[in-house]
Amino acid sequence: MRVHSAGLNPIDYKIFHGGPAAVRNEAVPPCGNGNDFSGVIDELGDGVTGFQIGDAVFGGKRMHAQADYVVVDATRIIGKPAALTFEQAGGLDIAGRAAWASVASLGLTAADTVLVGAAAGGVGMLACQLALRTGATVVGTASAVNHDFLRDLGVIPVAYGDGLVDRVRELTPTVTAALDYNGAATIDAALQLGVPGMRINTIAARGHRAGTGITEVGGQAATLNDLEALATLIAAGEVVLPIDRVFPLENVQDAYRYLMTGHARGKVLLAVR
Ligand SMILES: NC(=O)c1ccc[n+]([C@@H]2O[C@H](COP(=O)([O-])OP(=O)(O)OC[C@H]3O[C@@H](n4cnc5c(N)ncnc54)[C@H](OP(=O)(O)O)[C@@H]3O)[C@@H](O)[C@H]2O)c1
Helix, strand or coil, X not given: CEEEEEECCHHHHHHHCCCHHHHXXXXXXXXXXXXXXXEECCCCCCCCCCCCCCCEEEEECCCCCCCCECCCCHHHEEECCCCCCHHHHHCCHHHHHHHXXXXXXCCCCCCCEEEEECCCCHHHHHHHHHHHHCCCEEEEECCHHHHHHHHHHCCEEECCCCCHHHHHHHHCCCCCEEXXXXXXXXXHHHHHCCCCHHHEEECCCCCCCCCCCCECCCHHHCCHHHHHHHHHHHXXXXXXXXXXXXXXXXXXXXXXXXXXXXXXXXXXXXXXX
């Protein structure tokens, strides 16, 4: 694969800062960085079928994507729909899988009102749109600057921080489920709002309130078919995936400094070529 765009995700800096994520991913520097990529097939390995040199594709390879070229298993890539930009495709693997699997895990229906924590982030905005497609009502936490953006998606925005529970109660009489993409505060608010633990899923606060039935379904539960289905929805304009900022590869440090502010709206990418 000749890489065109490489997406950034919080897991990258959790790995390169060391700690549990680095241990889980067996990251031993010096090593590569980044997972998400889009690009063009440059060479085919023996026995690969279904792809040709020159095909535009996208996918992920943990700690390898931010490079001119990536050697990747053909079972880990998907043909890029023509209407999906290289930037959108290059930012989809981790956030798309996580959004798809976490929303699916709750079995939402039109009878649900779901609280989404960090609704305007890379995962959160996709999850909000997938939750809305089930017919559920979606209340999403975000800074005021993102409230109009969320309203345009069909999400009822609410500010996070002190008083969240009271603000949600003013917006809706009942909350039946919660999707957490930021941390403990969303989980605690959901429990206080009467959501049973087994109807709360988190991908951002491992082990928080253990024993209450909270699930931790993330991207690993999503298949390549799920990712392809999401890419098709984005290509058709039925789900939007805004690109917040694109940095040149040589400015990768600035790109991570920006992502680490924690206020990206949509995806942050590196332009590799
Ligand atoms: N397990 C998995 O499969 C998996 C996969 C992907 C991601 N994750 C995890 O999920 C989390 C989100 O990932 P991401 O890619 O969506 O990150 P991201 O794009 O960096 O998230 C940024 C969002 O977080 C919001 N935010 C910042 N502070 C907040 C607070 N105190 N309360 C609520 N929201 C806050 C921001 O909202 P405003 O700008 O509106 O303030 C912004 O929209 C990360 O912890 C990541 O590691 C796990």
